[in-house]
Amino acid sequence: MTRLDSSFSDASKSQDSGAASLRLCIEGGAEPRTVTFDSVREIVVGRDATALVRLPHDAVSRQHLRLFQRDGRWFAEDLGSRHGTMVDGVLLSPRRPIPVGHSATILVRPFALRLESGSISESTRGLRPHLADRDDSSLVRTLNEEELGSLNGRRLALLLQAAEAINSARDERGVAEAATDALITGTGFARALALRWSGSIESLETLAVRIGSDADAVPSARVSSTMLKAAASGSPVRLEDVAAIREAESIAGSGVAAALCAPIVVPPLVEAFLYLDSQRRSARPNPDAAAFCHLVAKLSGLALGNLRRMAAEQRQRDLEQKLDAARHAQSSLLPAERGERDGCRWRLFMRPGLLVAGDIAGVHGGPAGVTFFVGDVRGKGVEAAIVMTMVASHLSACLSEGMSLADAVTRTGCFLHRHRRDEADFVSLFAAQIDRRAGVIRTVDAGHGLALEIDQERAVAVQSGGGTVLGIAPDLQYEASELPIRPGSRLLLMTDGVVEQHGADGKGMFGMDAVSACTGGAPSPESVVERICAALRSHAGSDEFADDVTILCVDAQ
Secondary structure, three states: OEEEOOOOOOOOOOOOOOOOOEEEEEEOOOOOEEEEEOOOOEEEEEOOOOOOEEOOOOOOOOOOEEEEEEOOEEEEEEOOOOOOOEEOOEEEOOOOOEEOOOEEEEEEOOEEEEEEEOOOOHHHOOEOOOEEOOOOHHHEEEOOHHHHHOOOHHHHHHHHHHHHHHHHOOOHHHHHHHHHHHHHHHHOOOEEEEEEOOOOHHHOEEEEEEEOOOOOOOOOOOEEHHHHHHHOOOOOEEEOOHHHHHHOHHHHOOOEEEEEEEEEEEOOEEEEEEEEEEEOOOOOOOOOHHHHHHHHHHHHHHHHHHHHHHHHHHHHHHHHHHHHHHHHHHHOOOOOOEEEEOOEEEEEEEEOOOOOOOEEEEEEEEOOEEEEEEEEEOOOHHHHHHHHHHHHHHHHHHHHOOOOHHHHHHHHHHHHHHHOOOOOOOEEEEEEEEEOOOOEEEEEEEEOOOEEEEOOOOEEEOOOOEEOOEOOOOOOOOOOEEEEOOOOOEEEEEOHHHHOOEOHHHOOEOHHHHHHHOOOOOOOHHHHHHHHHHHHHHHHOOOOOOOOEEEEEEEOO
16 A cells, blocks of 8 residues: 655635635435535535534545645645545555645545646536436346356457557556457447546536448447446446336437446446447347456456556655745745844744645845745645745845835835736735834834834834835835834734634634744743743644744844
8 A cells, every 4th residue: 555645734724816616526425416616715524513524434434535626737635534544545654734736646544535626727628428317227137157267268369469559658648548459359349439437427528439341330329327337336336128228218219229338436426337239230249248248347447546546656656846846945045043143142943734834934234224024825836836945045135235114125026926927916915124223123014014023021013104015016015113122122024824813612712812922031033932832832732833824033123
């Protein structure tokens, strides 16, 4: 069994761009059910009554699985469940989300969740087959073991050729084409179809169609919905004798003389069907056609399972490769966790939530004083790290050119707006410049707001000039405010991952009052940060935080 690991954990943020739709077909309960989510960014699956998707079984943990959307893509995260979660045959590491494909199978035993996201492109969808909806189910018979076990020597050789072709296929459609090619050659049926199944007749799609050289059938001919529904139980079925077929009103009109349907199973779900039929003027099927079709379906299921597992592992490898590059770029711009410059002593704590931190932190020394800044990039992951790198480096470059703090922030906002890749790319930022010679602290607040001024007796929010978030509009002008440097002056800058951290067992957010309570009487920036981190972990009930957490404490005097 393959286990994937990754190093991220985060809750969806309301500042993300539009949520992608999601469709879940749930099997394993009393009745299969389908749930569609059109504008939800996070779905908790579990036994608890508060779960958005409730799976009532003792083997399912109260909060078992989290599905969340980030920048149009869905991720799956096992929430430390007792019995684990599998995605396309890959066992998830607890609290280590992985990206899921546009179509995926998630096992929360004894349930199976068939996932389809709204981002599937039309080019990857198959054609809808023409369904015959009024067949009599009494005409459909499940094949027995004796019928499925007989295979003559010639068909055995064909089966070996089919196995090689199916296992060599590079995608789902390739598997379908190889399987239908083999069925036309090895069964004597006139027409073979591979149909993708997503849990309902309405979702049926045609992956491949093959017509025998001497057949009268055409690709648009009907298929029996009754046979498909019967085969969805997991066993091959056939439409009974010709006399009975004549009684099936919807099939008789198309002249079908024989029909066979075998499910393609990627355990535990039926993922597709192989459907065979012949018309009256076509050659009769081979006596061992059922056995041949059954084995081709089994081979196809194994191949599809391997393809999905390999795709999941490749997505994870690609993600980790991008993350490594982003982490390297990010770490090269971050200041030291502890340091002192021009009499200003600081302590920085950064903990990424999802993928790579979308938070910004920086320290820059110059003639006008030492500038400290903290910010939050919209979104997370590799894209956010790129924006973070761009903003931090540009702001530092502007300060190095001797610009005032307000002008440097203004120029950085213009630069971000000009070079943003998405209209939703923006950054909140709080910058403080400590000018010990002038005895002032200059501040600019670009839509961030999370800053406290601390002395031995109190901690108060810094009311600063500035403006809205960076990058939201061109040519925005930012203004600076000034605070006097007092004896014992200390600044505390943070991101919203601190104050918005929800507590364990339904507790509310951590909040600014809890932050302030950690600052009183602290002898150093290190002690302030350590107190806040300890209180935050206690509140969260874990060392893992829901969002990126950045705390920067600076002694100005």
